[in-house]
Amino acid sequence: MKLNRFLNKDGTRSVFATLISILIGLLAGAVIILIVGLVDQKLGLNEAWKGIRLLFLGLFSKGQQAGRLLFGFNSTNIGDMLFRAVPIIMTGLSVSLAYKTGLFNIGASGQFLAGTTASLFIALKMNTAVVAPWIVWIIAFLGGILAGAFWGAIPGILKAFLNINEVLACIMTNWLAANIVTWIFEGSGLQCTEGTKTQVIWKTTHNGVATAKMGLDKLFPESQQVDGGIIIVIVIAVLVYILLTKTTLGFELKACGSNRHAARYAGIKDKRSIVLSMAIAGALAGAGASLYWLSGSTEFHWQTYLSLPGEGFTGIAVALLGACNPIANIFTGMFLSTLDVVGSKLSFYTGYNEYITDVIIAVIVYLSAFSLLIKTWLSKKFKAAEIKKIPDVVITSHGPEMAKTPPVPANTGKEGNE
Amino acid sequence: MEQATSEAYPYVIEMLHITKEFPGIKANDDITLQLRRGEIHALLGENGAGKSTLMSVLFGLYQPEQGEIRKDGKVVQIKDPNDATALNIGMVHQHFKLVEVFTVLDNIILGAEDTKLGFIQKKEARKKVKALSEKYGLSIDMDAKVEDITVGMQQRVEILKMLYRDNDILIFDEPTAVLTPQEIEELMQIMRNLKAEGKSILFISHKLNEIMAVADRVTVLRKGKYVGTVDTANTNKEELSRMMVGRPVQLVVEKDEAKPKETVLKVEGLTVPSKLHKNDAVKNVSLEVRAGEIVCIAGIDGNGQTEFVHALTGLEKASAGKITLCGKDITKASIRKRSLTGMSHIPEDRHKHGMVLDFTLEQNLVLQRYYEPQFQNHGFIKFGAVRQYADKLIEEFDVRSGQGPITKARSMSGGNQQKAIVAREFDRNLPLIVAVQPTRGLDVGAIEYIHSQLVKQRDEGKAVLLVSLELEEVMNLSDRILVMYEGEIVGELDPKTTTAQELGLYMAGAKRQDKEVKAE
Secondary structure (H helix, E strand, C coil): CHHHHHHHCHHHHHHHHHHHHHHHHHHHHHHHHHHHHHHCCCCHHHHHHHHHHHHHHHHHEEEEECCEEEECCCHHHHHHHHHHHHHHHHHHHHHHHHHHCCCCCCCHHHHHHHHHHHHHHHHHHCCCCCCCHHHHHHHHHHHHHHHHHHHHHHHHHHHHHHCCCHHHHHHHHHHHHHHHHHHHHHCCCCECCCCCCCCEECCHHHHCCCCCCCCHHHHCCCCCCCCCHHHHHHHHHHHHHHHHHHEHHHHHHHHHHHCHHHHHHCCCCHHHHHHHHHHHHHHHHHHHHHHHHHCCCCCCECCCCCCCCHHHHHHHHHHHHCCCCHHHHHHHHHHHHHHHHHHHHHHHHCCCCCCHHHHHHHHHHHHHHHHHHHHHHHHHHHHHHHHCCHHHHHHHHCHHHHHHCCCCCCHHHHHHHC | CCCCCCCCCCEEEEEEEEEEEECCEEEEEEEEEEEECCCEEEEECCCCCCHHHHHHHHCCCCCCCEEEEEECCEEECCCCHHHHHHCCEEEECCCCCCCCCCEHHHHHHCCCCCEECCEECHHHHHHHHHHHHHHHCCCCCCCCEHHHCCHHHHHHHHHHHHHHCCCCEEEEECCCCCCCHHHHHHHHHHHHHHHHCCCEEEEEECCHHHHHHHCCEEEEEECCEEEEEEEHHHCCHHHHHHHHHCCCCCCCCCCCCCCCCCEEEEEEEEEEECCCCCCEEEEEEEEEEECCCEEEEECCCCCCHHHHHHHHHCCCCCCEEEEEECCEECCCCCHHHHHHHHEEEECCCHHHHHCCCCCEHHHHHCCCCCCCCCCEECCEECHHHHHHHHHHHHHHHCCCCCCHHHCEHHHCCHHHHHHHHHHHHHHCCCCEEEEECCCCCCCHHHHHHHHHHHHHHHHCCCEEEEEECCHHHHHHHCCEEEEEECCEEEEEECCCCCCHHHHHHHHCCCCCCCCCCCCC
């Protein structure tokens, strides 16, 4: 009985649907690896088998010995995976929040860039000899959030006041951000002067600013990258979930997203809600950028030929795969960053190119669009058993009415023979 | 099974013992419907009685679990709408399926174009459509774009679409819901013409007057079950409504004399610009509504009522005028402010304004008061209180749905959606109720209920401003009638002394009182 109710829950079905898309995606990846292995003379069946095992267990790969793969707990992999999940969970949250409030935020890339610029500038330009690094960190983090919110609010304002489609406005703000960021960093004096690197900005550790490890370095001692960012992300995801499901503000934003006219009728300020939704979405993407760069373990590499950061678009995959549920986004984000780790293992230990994981991600994202179909299919499966029971309930709830229904007049059957 | 020749067999379509189940409900339970050749057969039932499901089965959109369909006495399998079309079954849907930017002629031939070498042969089509429209008295303008013609003409286009395809079984799904009284009369005549030409018509409706006027026989459904089939010649409205609702229904509202008290709403010289043309949609309208009376704005659709209500409730901006509610000037106030000052609003379009269809029933029930301290604490929704409140309203106003408070509003029947809106607005207990077509698309049972509730609200001392297009509703319910024509109030009538005919003249603009209700 309890199990049945659990299986019938909408959320349960969403989770199953997502898991099924992931499984099909991985299987498709395995098939691709197999085919490529069989076709390519250099690879062969043996390499393909290695590739398939890495695809499923790459996160637990411990290297290889005499051509045999070893598996086990690998704190480097898991730590790196958690770190790489930080920005994409945040952009995923950004897309999810917008989606739940009726907006499609394709502008997470631009908001991410805005957050990047603001937090890197603050973290590298403020004098840490005067201000304590942790205060600089907080200011830089808040700066990134505000910059993202500002950048997200622009398409929101255009949508609310001029009824310009937010997708178009987001695409424009994305490219605006790409141009502006290039321009700003060109003359910033923040370029890294170490080694032969060009067009690279100092890591924030150059100025002594870095995210606190929060004990995660003890848990994953070999990972250079992992830090408290992932903990902050999980807290934010929970906050977003609470905002959307438990608060009157979330109620207003969702009402407005679902039916702007009805929201207005109920006295909700529809324009304000749209701008606010986009601003919060932008803030989340901006916060993702801040957490990523303020970690101090990666360097920002801007390109004078324009390109948008992939985090914005991976965020869409994270959101869709998690049915735009903020909590689910934590897991889908980690899953996609796992594939990222798997990709590097594949190119390291086998003859396969790491980009094969991009193919797999693409398959999964396509399937996640189908996850609604899978969900409907699951609903049918479970409902089949339900039908037989529920009509009784309906009848009893209107019991006296139903009982009074007069029987079918006898003449109906005979009428055909008149 | 007897092998009747198609001419001798009296029934063109028979649906025998049809049962169709959906999760949680038996939408059709052993329903039998037999359509005679050349008759107008009405299918009567409340919202959610299973009429639409039965028609969807006939159209192959659903497959029944039990039962069979026969055409001319032969069992047929209808797997999809194409099968239905092949059997010469055509349907005019309640919401027209027309391409707005195409011309009338293009819409009629769309999907059934005659082509020569890939070119559409419009000349032939034009001739055929012209012949059909003359034969059945369906006046249309073949070269007008659908977006420019009236709803009544759009409906005639839909009918011609069926005739163009040589359909001889015609289904009309609630065809009068969108029409003015004049257009309804016209449609009735068209249906009689079609019948005279040997077409068989299934007429889905819950309006008893129309059924009595035009149908030969009536099949009544209630809650998915077959109640009976009767000849209209041997029955009356009271019996039909009893069959439909399952109990005797009060067709005329019982109410005492109104005892109007202080003025609640005062509108002075309200002018609202039109979105469609340069003229003002509402021109210098002044009116007063007092506590304890129902004032009705009557008029044919599109004479500025919608714009007036939008300006009054704050959905649109007025360009001039003053609105005073409970002594406070709310001319420039926000929607929320107006609502808090004492205005509840049953909107005209329940899907656009009345409900968030993707929200649950309980969320919709608190849509106007989620921000009140009883439902939230520091911005956090009190789910327990919301559930309790929703349960109370559902019980009190008898709102029926599949899963109670957690039902998605979208999945509820129109009547129950409307009941939910009415429940939400009445329970706020505010001095002014603005009710716009509160019974649109509802069945007798629900109409009776909402009317009695409106009278009850009046008797409790509320000021009720009712906007209605239904003459009967206007005459029955109101204590004072204001007629709106082309954005102006052209007359104030007393329902006790006026007649429907006189009211009709005012509504059509043929008569007006010079004594305008002027401000100052």
